[in-house]
Amino acid sequence: MDAEGLGVLLSGVRYEVLPAKATVDQVLAHVPRDVVVxxxxxxxxxxxxxxGLVGRLAAHGYRVVPHVxxxxxxxxxxxxxxxxxxxETGVDDVFVPAGDADPPAGAFDGALPVLRRLSELGGPFARVGITGYPESHPLIHDDLTIQAMWDKRAHATYIVSNLCFDPRVLGDWVGRIRRRGVVLPVHVGVAGPVQRAKLLAMAAKIGVGESTRFLTRHASWFLRFATPGGYAPDRLLARGAKALTAPSAEVAGLHVFTFNQIAETERWRRALLARSGD
Known part of the structure; x- marks a missing residue:
């Protein structure tokens, strides 16, 4: 990947974190204020x-995006x-997925009704994100997920893609949604430099094992993390850089799934920036 392409992808980086007791301290210790959390x-x-976590991080001067x-x-x-x-906490950006709760807590069983309601409330947030699925959703046909993005486009301002480990699939998906007329900018979801032992230890501390539960729903993803040499974010970005940095792709940056390995993720990002000369 050339330095310019790498710089483009890292310029709009976002770190996804899980609510845990140590998250605030980890973010304060390792994440610059210009990185969206x-x-x-x-x-x-x-x-x-x-x-609660959003309020605490916002009070420390971070731009924070809650998942709702x-x-x-x-x-x-x-x-x-x-x-x-x-x-009240100054949040102007929210990410609205359907979510995994089964059964739902109430009447909203998908993101679109919530997005419509937010519009009816006057659009209280300047930025609203929705989910994209480069790899097949376990329950929804690919064409339907792209149609859903089309249906949501009037109520959203950007897309966050779910994890994908195949740069060809990721590039093809971006092309497909553009051909279908979905023009919202995309934040490409990538896993950071995840270490299996630390991931499992963190999951145990959280109690309900959110990261482990997430990965066990996607067994092939877990194998990539667990196998030596099976996954490196650098390789994914290098192989996908041409497609992801093309002007027609309208990729706004990276959405990095940290799995609360925040220090490791920030060290990785800084090393990449140093290599790119930024």
């Missing part, structure tokens, strides 16, 4: 840990309460 939400623990899964919202009153709390 996104905070996941657990179908087990609900939205409260997410909202539709299936964790109980009703319209709950949605309005979440909106008010986030606005």
């Amino acid at each position: 996104t905070v996941t939400a657990s179908p087990v623990k609900g939205l409260e840990p997410t909202l 899964p539709a299936r964790l919202l109980r009703d319209d009153t709950h949605l309005k309460d979440v909106v008010d709390r986030l606005r």
